[in-house]
Amino acid sequence: MKSHRVARLSGNRLHLQEGPSDLVIAAFGGPSQTERAYAAAEDAFDGLLAELTGELRMLRQPLAAQPPALTGATARRMARACWAFRAQYITPMAAVAGAVADTVMAAMIAAAPRLERAYVNNGGDIAILVTPGHPLDIGVVPSLARARPEGFIRLHAAPHAAQHFRGIATSGWRGRSFSRGIADAVTVLARSAAEADAAATVIANATDVQDGAVLRRPAQELDPDSDLRHLPVTVDVGPLSPKAITAALNSGARTAEALLRDGLIEGALLSVADEWRSVGESSFALVRPTDTAP
Amino acid sequence: MNELNPRPAHDAALAERSRKFGVSEGDDGIVRCDACPVLCRIRPGRSGACSRYANENGLLVRTDPVVLLAEAVTEGQHVVPFAENAEDWDGSVLAPERVFVTGIGSGTTYPDYKPAPFIVSSQHEGVDTVTVVTEGIFSYCGVKVKIDTDRHLGPETAAVRANGEQVGHVTTAEYGSQMLSLGGVRHLTGGSKKEGNATCEAMLKLSNGEAVELTIDGGHGVVVQAGQAPIVDGKPETRMRVGCGSATIGIFAKQWQGHVDEVIVVDDHITGVLTEHQAGRVLDMRPAGIRVRGRKSTPGRYFQVAEPGMGWGGTDITEPLSIIQKIDPAVAWPGMRLLMTSTTGEDSLYCVLDENLLPVEAEMPAVVRQVVERIGENCEPSLCTVTFVAGAGGSLRAGVTENPVLLTRSVQSGATRVTMGGAPVYVWPGGGITVMVDVLRMPKNAFGYVPTPALVAPIEFTLSRELYLASGGHADEIVPVEEVLRAHGGQARIEGGAADNPWPLRRDAL
Numbered sequence: 188m189k190s191h192r193v194a195r196l197s198g199n200r201l202h203l204q205e206g207p208s209d210l211v212i213a214a215f216g217g218p219s220q221t222e223r224a225y226a227a228a229e230d231a232f233d234g235l236l237a238e239l240t241g242e243l244r245m246l247r248q249p250l251a252a253q254p255p256a257l258t259g260a261t262a263r264r265m266a267r268a269c270w271a272f273r274a275q276y277i278t279p280m281a282a283v284a285g286a287v288a289d290t291v292m293a294a295m296i297a298a299a300p301r302l303e304r305a306y307v308n309n310g311g312d313i314a315i316l317v318t319p320g321h322p323l324d325i326g327v328v329p330s331l332a333r334a335r336p337e338g339f340i341r342l343h344a345a346p347h348a349a350q351h352f353r354g355i356a357t358s359g360w361r362g363r364s365f366s367r368g369i370a371d372a373v374t375v376l377a378r379s380a381a382e383a384d385a386a387a388t389v390i391a392n393a394t395d396v397q398d399g400a401v402l403r404r405p406a407q408e409l410d411p412d413s414d415l416r417h418l419p420v421t422v423d424v425g426p427l428s429p430k431a432i433t434a435a436l437n438s439g440a441r442t443a444e445a446l447l448r449d450g451l452i453e454g455a456l457l458s459v460a461d462e463w464r465s466v467g468e469s470s471f472a473l474v475r476p477t478d479t480a481p
Numbered sequence: 482m483n484e485l486n487p488r489p490a491h492d493a494a495l496a497e498r499s500r501k502f503g504v505s506e507g508d509d510g511i512v513r514c515d516a517c518p519v520l521c522r523i524r525p526g527r528s529g530a531c532s533r534y535a536n537e538n539g540l541l542v543r544t545d546p547v548v549l550l551a552e553a554v555t556e557g558q559h560v561v562p563f564a565e566n567a568e569d570w571d572g573s574v575l576a577p578e579r580v581f582v583t584g585i586g587s588g589t590t591y592p593d594y595k596p597a598p599f600i601v602s603s604q605h606e607g608v609d610t611v612t613v614v615t616e617g618i619f620s621y622c623g624v625k626v627k628i629d630t631d632r633h634l635g636p637e638t639a640a641v642r643a644n645g646e647q648v649g650h651v652t653t654a655e656y657g658s659q660m661l662s663l664g665g666v667r668h669l670t671g672g673s674k675k676e677g678n679a680t681c682e683a684m685l686k687l688s689n690g691e692a693v694e695l696t697i698d699g700g701h702g703v704v705v706q707a708g709q710a711p712i713v714d715g716k717p718e719t720r721m722r723v724g725c726g727s728a729t730i731g732i733f734a735k736q737w738q739g740h741v742d743e744v745i746v747v748d749d750h751i752t753g754v755l756t757e758h759q760a761g762r763v764l765d766m767r768p769a770g771i772r773v774r775g776r777k778s779t780p781g782r783y784f785q786v787a788e789p790g791m792g793w794g795g796t797d798i799t800e801p802l803s804i805i806q807k808i809d810p811a812v813a814w815p816g817m818r819l820l821m822t823s824t825t826g827e828d829s830l831y832c833v834l835d836e837n838l839l840p841v842e843a844e845m846p847a848v849v850r851q852v853v854e855r856i857g858e859n860c861e862p863s864l865c866t867v868t869f870v871a872g873a874g875g876s877l878r879a880g881v882t883e884n885p886v887l888l889t890r891s892v893q894s895g896a897t898r899v900t901m902g903g904a905p906v907y908v909w910p911g912g913g914i915t916v917m918v919d920v921l922r923m924p925k926n927a928f929g930y931v932p933t934p935a936l937v938a939p940i941e942f943t944l945s946r947e948l949y950l951a952s953g954g955h956a957d958e959i960v961p962v963e964e965v966l967r968a969h970g971g972q973a974r975i976e977g978g979a980a981d982n983p984w985p986l987r988r989d990a991l
Contacts, residue, residue, distance in 0.1 A: 206517030207530035240518040363532070411511055411522045 191232060201225045203232045208287050209310050214295060216303035227298030231291045235261060246279045247414035261290045268381035271451055272389050278414040285356050285384025288314035310363055312356040314380040317344040325355055327374055354380030358387035365406050365420035369435055370394035374456040386452045394439030394457055400425030427460050436464045510539035609946040611959060613881045620935045622871035623664030624687050628711045629721040629863040631749055633789030634659045635700020642696045646679035651697060657721045669934055681934035687867045688920045688928040707867035708921050720860035722824035726753035727782045729824050734760035736852045743769035744820045749795035757781030770812025773804050794823040801830050802840055813838050820849055826856030873914040873940055881942055884953030889914055891952060897944040902927040904982055922982050
């Protein structure tokens, strides 16, 4: 039996949930393509969490000189996405949510090659498929405390690409995973959701400032099994001076620009205490709808 | 892992609720959650990776909303939409005396040596009542599926499969309906892991009102969904038969008289022949001399005229004349008008005997067609119904009282009312607490499962406070319903009670 929950949401979206994996999926391109994609998504999701937990010990080990000998496809996606960042402390877990979204999206595309557009949203880490003429609008939540979209990003397919597969992920100290920085939200566009997930984690960690208003605790004091072990993670951010906010954003933006130069990301949006910074291609800019109060 | 949202009122409620749960482990108050394979170890005051389970003071709690059943103030009042948007709820809809707390989402205390998650007291018509609310893990459970069709779905006792695994069997047919018995402890845990999982999944879906595709060994495929027409080999059924062939003759004999000389109603159980039948004799009809195949039961009533199948009246017949064994030339006459019909009126044939006494199809006179159509009009729509059957006689009772046999006895005597998700149940006579419930009378998605595999279903016991205390009830755990509302109202899913359900706290029972 499937150990996960399956439901259809309004707008014929598919909801798959097991433990921390919580996927909202939409596929467009005619009913038969959509249904094929959804069936493939369900198949791919079935047993995915169990497969990951089977290698959880290794996935919680920091990446070092040798790539880890992982066997599961999703586990390998995680390690691959994080590999570029191994100079600092990182474990494949930094890309887990995005990698799950990618695995499901890959199965959907294989089963339904004529999809026009689709997304697999795993708690804010999103695998995206767009085709020419079929862009997708992604709502951006700059504050995980307010937790509502305050703008959107319109993603178009590259003109030469029949299908354009990408990923968007958001990381921040109030999010589902620990962050070592103080960014409320760092939203990253990359080639895949796993890469976006890993990069968002890295940029959010770098969006930081030493300030008495920031409260940190060792990760394992909060979660005994945390892959971040005794590294300090942010648990509260008090009022920050404009100078501290700018310093944190500058630090994060420097890291984002370096990742952009290395071709690891396509763009990033950084938010600290309602201050914004955008890095990367112009299409990856936040559009604030005029009728929405910020 | 997340910090629990700082909502003081709700945190207090959560802590209160968590006290009822029994899972704990290790030092530092760490709790291991086994709700999913991640097996999070959760420190006090934090939630697991999924945010659905949390550790409150060293105990594991579920953060899902409990379902409150609100007695509709006016009839037809709609469900108040809920879940995440707690702020949309003004709280005013729920007057304590109109609220019944269901077991859905209340969590379970399996193996139940702790008091059930909610023991709620409320005043009803001046009588102090107690409702014990819990979600039970039912290892012994099954579903009985009633499929309104005469079509042969498969031989009695044949295996019923879902995803290739046996999940039950065909059981005794009822009047106009085929019956399947699915689930049960032998398929859930007595066979292979695969069989258990397929069984659990099929039962869970059926109980939550979803469609399930089943196949029957030596029979056919049927898609079953509570409250929907069965789909047999891809074809939706529309009508139940009006009765067996003999009953159909009995009902319509008088309307045929004078318009036809003989009527044969083809049915898998009893095929009726009008002029031989008691009804034809009473009407003084002339014997027609047509002998049908099969085993004669009483005059004009024949068993086994054909094999069961997907043809006329649940037989394998597609050429109705083939059931005529012989036509007696000494009795029959040329020009005799013969009508053959199925018990649903879906199939019919009108013939006139030629000079060689051979039936020749002819246009059916309007007056005869009208009666055939009336058979159809008198058929009820064909539906599937799903009845969940489970035994609550085990350790679940310990969550209700310290002296479980007293609970059993008070349920058996009717003093304690049992509901499931607020829906009425039938309590089987005899030992234990074995209950049956129509899943369509329960709120949506009332069922869950545990990987054992076993189903999780809500169950509530309602009785007077006096009786509860006399039965060894957990007196210290009783909370007024107002308090549950205060604590959980903002988080709960609130639904109006199903219109045709009696209110769970029936006045006359208390």
